[in-house]
Amino acid sequence: MIEQTLQALTGVGTPVRTAWRLLGRARATHYRHAGGKVHGPKQRRRPGPQALNDGERAAVLQVINRAGYSDLSIGQIFIRELDEGRYWCSLSSMYRIAAAAGQSRERRRQATHPAKVKPELVADAPSQVWSWDITKIRGPVKGVWYHLYVLIDIYSRYNPGWIIAAAEDSVLARDFIDEAIARNGQVPHTVHADRGTSMTSQPVSALLVNLGVTRTHSRPQVSDDNPFSEAQFKTLKYLHDFPGSFPSLSAARAFCDGFFTEYNHVHRHSGIGWHTPASVHFATTGPVDDARQATLDAARAAHPER
Numbered sequence: 001m002i003e004q005t006l007q008a009l010t011g012v013g014t015p016v017r018t019a020w021r022l023l024g025r026a027r028a029t030h031y032r033h034a035g036g037k038v039h040g041p042k043q044r045r046r047p048g049p050q051a052l053n054d055g056e057r058a059a060v061l062q063v064i065n066r067a068g069y070s071d072l073s074i075g076q077i078f079i080r081e082l083d084e085g086r087y088w089c090s091l092s093s094m095y096r097i098a099a100a101a102g103q104s105r106e107r108r109r110q111a112t113h114p115a116k117v118k119p120e121l122v123a124d125a126p127s128q129v130w131s132w133d134i135t136k137i138r139g140p141v142k143g144v145w146y147h148l149y150v151l152i153d154i155y156s157r158y159n160p161g162w163i164i165a166a167a168e169d170s171v172l173a174r175d176f177i178d179e180a181i182a183r184n185g186q187v188p189h190t191v192h193a194d195r196g197t198s199m200t201s202q203p204v205s206a207l208l209v210n211l212g213v214t215r216t217h218s219r220p221q222v223s224d225d226n227p228f229s230e231a232q233f234k235t236l237k238y239l240h241d242f243p244g245s246f247p248s249l250s251a252a253r254a255f256c257d258g259f260f261t262e263y264n265h266v267h268r269h270s271g272i273g274w275h276t277p278a279s280v281h282f283a284t285t286g287p288v289d290d291a292r293q294a295t296l297d298a299a300r301a302a303h304p305e306r
Contacts, residue, residue, distance in 0.1 A: 052089055060088045060097050071108045074098050119225065123155040126281045127186040132193050133229035134168055137252060138245035146252050149176050154228045156281035157269050159260050160184045164253050170201030178207055187211055194218040194226050
């Protein structure tokens with residue numbers, strides 16, 4: 001019915017646009033139906049008479065890559081050529097030609113800087129590099145915290161010293177490190193810490209300088225530059241029997257005494273070949289490895305088919 005009405009209107013000289021407006025339909029619908037269905041991708045539109053030919057496009061690309069222009073943006077090239085009285089094409093056409101040649105991104109030669117290497121603590125024997133930190137544990141009431149000072153040898157994972165105090169104090173930290181070094185019998189060449197007030201304090205710094213120990217600190221605003229101490233604090237606080245709070249300082253000391261004793265002498269650490277930190281620190285891993293291998297050899301001899 002609509003097609004018949006349209007033919008009647010256009011047959012008496014009514015324009016197609018007017019006829020479809022009278023029928024309340026879009027004019028584009030008429031032309032879409034008149035053209036029939038189109039299968040596949042839309043055919044590329046033929047360039048108009050004003051379009052640049054292949055030679056002109058090649059000339060524009062040659063200008064873009066001319067010596068002195070190869071580091072400039074397309075806008076810079078267009079304006080400089082225009083100032084010299086030369087017009088090759090519109091700015092948008094120059095951009096399209098550069099994009100087709102893959103040259104529409106950053107064209108300037110820029111200095112390249114190597115990626116910053118993350119600093120890493122390295123030790124190849126015990127008592128070379130120590131890491132230390134202070135963590136808080138809850139006291140009996142809200143707002144009361146106890147401060148746990150812990151040293152760890154990054155090679156053996158052994159704890160040469162730890163204390164719990166009611167407050168954080170730089171003089172106490174100095175005495176703590178001094179006593180741990182004296183007890184260990186060997187001065188480490190490096191002591192690492194984060195940038196806490198006690199770690200950067202004058203008493204601690206003076207002690208380490210007098211002992212000839214190199215001080216290293218975590219980078220500012222970087223939370224994972226002291227991984228050995230942070231990992232041990234997580235091991236402590238994620239124990240199944242770690243209390244939510246401690247009723248007294250003595251109770252906190254008793255719990256930590258049991259933890260560090262077991263950590264040093266019982267806990268098999270995956271990062272040091274499943275040995276205990278004390279075994280690695282005091283160089284007794286050889287007999288342990290021999291005993292393990294003997295057990296494995298006996299098991300293989302008993303069941304070689306396995």
